[in-house]
Amino acid sequence: MKIVICESVDEAAHAAAEVIIAQVAKNSASRLGLATGSTVEPIYKEVVNLGRLRNISFRAVTTFNLDEYVSVAKEDSYRATMEKLLFSHLDFVSKNTNIPNGASHNLLEEAGRYERLIQAGGIDLQLLGIGRNGHIGFNEPGTPFERSTHVAKLAKATREANTKFFGHSSVMPREAITIGLKTIMSALEIVVVAFGSEKASIVAQAFEGQVVEDVPASVLQRHPRVTVILDRSAAGELQHISRSVSFRA
Ligand code: GLP
Numbered sequence: 001m002k003i004v005i006c007e008s009v010d011e012a013a014h015a016a017a018e019v020i021i022a023q024v025a026k027n028s029a030s031r032l033g034l035a036t037g038s039t040v041e042p043i044y045k046e047v048v049n050l051g052r053l054r055n056i057s058f059r060a061v062t063t064f065n066l067d068e069y070v071s072v073a074k075e076d077s078y079r080a081t082m083e084k085l086l087f088s089h090l091d092f093v094s095k096n097t098n099i100p101n102g103a104s105h106n107l108l109e110e111a112g113r114y115e116r117l118i119q120a121g122g123i124d125l126q127l128l129g130i131g132r133n134g135h136i137g138f139n140e141p142g143t144p145f146e147r148s149t150h151v152a153k154l155a156k157a158t159r160e161a162n163t164k165f166f167g168h169s170s171v172m173p174r175e176a177i178t179i180g181l182k183t184i185m186s187a188l189e190i191v192v193v194a195f196g197s198e199k200a201s202i203v204a205q206a207f208e209g210q211v212v213e214d215v216p217a218s219v220l221q222r223h224p225r226v227t228v229i230l231d232r233s234a235a236g237e238l239q240h241i242s243r244s245v246s247f248r249a
Contacts, residue, residue, distance in 0.1 A: 001207060001221060003228045005235045009042060009195045012231045016127070016193050017046035019227065021056055023125045023189075029060040033126030033184075034086075035137075036065065036078045037162075039193050040129055044086040051090050058092045064118050066128070066137035067178035068102040070151065073170045077102065081165075100149070100177035107151045111177050115149035118183060126187035130194050133157045134202050134215040138178035141214045147180035181219050189225040192217070197233040204237035 006012035020043075023030050034040075051058065068078045079099045087097050098117060104110035128136050133155055135141065140155040153175055154162075163172050184190070194203050206217035207228055220226050 001223075001226045001228060003207065003230065003235070003238070005230050005232060007232060009231050012193065012195060012229050013042035013046050016043045016191055016229050017050055019191050020047050020125065020127065021050045021054065024051075024056055024058060024061055025054075027124065028057060029062070030124045031062045031064070031121055033123040033128075033179075033187055034063050034065050034082065035127050035129050036067070036081055037129040039195055040127065041085060043127070043193065047086065048089040056090075058090045060096075061092065062096045062121070063087075063092070063098060064114075064123060064179070065097075065099040066184075067152075067176050068100040069173040070102045070107060070175040070177065072102055072173050076166055076170050100179075102173075102177055107177060111149040111151060114177065114179070115183060118149070118179065119186070123187040124189065126184060126190045128184070128190060128192045128217075128220075130192060130199060130202060130206065130217050131158055132161060132198060132202055134206055134217045136181070136184060136192075136217045136220075138176040139181050139184075139216045141216060143181060143216055144213060145181045145185075145219050148182050149177065149179045152176050152178045181216060185219060185223055187223075189227075190220060190223055191227050191229060192220060193229045194234040195231045197236055199234045200236040203228075203230060203234050204239065208239055 004015060006015055065078055074080060100114045101110050130136060133141055138152045159172050166172050205215050211218045211221050
């Protein structure tokens with residue numbers, strides 16, 4: 001596991017965007033696993049900047065988002081968020097941008113369909129944020145490491161943290177479809193990003209603590225190709241900083 005500590009959020013977002021751009025430059029038909037949440041917003045902004053600057057085409061890229069809320073208003077969905085932050089700004093082809101359908105009448109079937117879609121070609125590069133309780137995707141504490149795509153009940157802490165994304169007229173959902181920890185671990189390469197002092201404790205637990213199901217992100221310690229990109233505040237509680245490298249060394 002490589003830990004990269006950056007001076008600022010901007011620098012960290014740039015570092016993460018460079019990894020995504022490099023993947024697409026290397027393989028124009030890359031299969032990218034994408035995340036949502038406030039952490040990835042500056043990263044997508046930078047992917048758009050760099051993509052335009054360097055004339056990188058995303059036409060042949062296939063994307064798979066980690067998760068989608070169940071029964072959410074269209075404008076609050078992760079589909080709408082992804083269109084707004086990323087897809088509409090570059091030449092992504094809409095049929096290649098996959099997000100679970102949280103409006104499906106048969107959520108179990110939808111979870112199975114989504115898992116099969118991912119496994120049909122795998123994921124080359126998976127981008128992840130981390131919840132304050134250690135969740136990745138919507139795999140909340142206690143989720144078995146062996147789970148594939150499933151319907152997840154959102155933890156109270158997650159609902160509280162994500163309420164800010166919902167206008168007062170809409171209601172924060174209680175469930176989501178999420179790819180599982182097993183699905184995440186099947187990606188060839190993973191980039192995890194965390195910013196801010198409120199993530200410092202969980203970052204230390206996840207990447208220097210024991211690998212336990214109560215801290216879902218800790219499973220990433222078992223993956224052979226993980227890069228953790230942090231700003232200084234999110235790295236604040238790591239004990240073994242000497243093992244870490246700075247992006248601009
Ligand atoms: C959200 C998403 C995760 C995200 C995490 C962190 O609920 N389902 O994929 O990485 O929680 O969110 P944020 O970046 O807003 O802190």
